[in-house]
Amino acid sequence: LKQDVWISAYEFVPGDRRVLHHVIAQVMEDDGKPATGEALLTRDGDRTRAEGATVGGYVPNRLGTVYPVGVASRLPAGADIEAQMHYTTIGEPATDRSSWGVVLAAEPDSMRRAGGGQVINPMFRIEPGNPSFEVTASRKIREDTYLSSMMPHMHVRGKSAKFIIKFPDGREEVALSVPNYDFNWQLNYQLEEPIFMPAGSELQTVFTYDNSTNNRHNPDPTAEVRWGDQTWEEMM
Helix, strand or coil, X not given: CCCCEEEEEEEEECCCCCCEEEEEEEEECCCCCECECCCCCXXXXXXXXXXXXXXXXXXXXXCCEECCCCEEEEECCCCEEEEEEEECCCCCCCCCXXXXXXXXXXXXXXXXXXXXXXXXXXXXXXXXXXXCEEEEEEEXXXXXXXXXXXXXXXXCCEEEEEEEEECCCCCEEEEEEECCCCCCCCCCEEEEEEEEECCCCEEEEEEEECCCCCCCCCCCCCXXXXXXXXXXXXXX
């Protein structure tokens, strides 16, 4: 990029949905390192992956993202976009030509920078046969922040997901509840009105997994399931 660019909306369009598992796009500076983003959440030891400046990604049937009015994601001059493409096998050769479309902010000088973060706990072991195994995680909000969207991510044992805000004054609010999670429809849920989270708030996630024979998508109800990139493993 020859100059700073501000993105107000984006969408990844998969070329071959049969093989494209997911895409993660990240802003890379001139030195080849991830750009520093205004992360929404603080890190907690080795339990959270690095949170650089991202420009979205793709999971099955995720729709495009439109930031709230006055908010955009900044791509600095000289930066590159690195797309991490994850594929799965289907037993035959395949060719993928996915694409990425963006909408540039009309008035970049007045934009507020969009940030992002993860609220995850990869240190779980889902018991064999358990129809409702719960995993929780939480992160402290280090500065005043507006929450505008959330995207739960699990694999084929995913059952339900909930995002809960705990405010400094003791109040709690369920920001998002997905009672029937579907791996084939991993949506980014955008709020009609962003929720203000003052510094000191806590964002908690509560995910449940069905590792029983009741789950028709379960590849092996007898297995103890841990964190992993493969679809037969799990994520949060």
